[in-house]
Amino acid sequence: MQISCAEHSKSMELLGLKVRLSQGISDPQERKSVEERIRELEKELKMD
16 A cells, blocks of 8 residues: 555644644643644544
């Protein structure tokens, strides 16, 4: 399976956001923003 550079970049961003979320985000607005971005990336990468 080959993936493009853009897909790889998105998957690395997704991984980083999930780690950040698991470590805890105290600001509710920031948490919401991170959760929304995770959903967007999962949809773009067809992981939903």
